[in-house]
Amino acid sequence: MDKMLKITWARSTIGHCKTQRATIRSLGLKKLNQTVIKKDTPQIRGMISRVQHLVTVEEV
Numbered sequence: 001m002d003k004m005l006k007i008t009w010a011r012s013t014i015g016h017c018k019t020q021r022a023t024i025r026s027l028g029l030k031k032l033n034q035t036v037i038k039k040d041t042p043q044i045r046g047m048i049s050r051v052q053h054l055v056t057v058e059e060v
Helices: 018-026 043-048
Strands: 005-011 034-038 055-058
Touching: 005 043, 018 043
Parallel strands: none
Antiparallel strands: 005 034, 005 055
């Protein structure tokens, strides 16, 4: 079974660059405090590292 990550959008993207906003969208997050569950892949880990100051991550 694959590891899963629980990603919660914790801080607003106001004042941050467009690429960080786009990364939040590509993770499937549309509203602040929304949570999504994604597979733990290198691509997802890379996206999380780009916006680690805006999200909280837990392993499920």
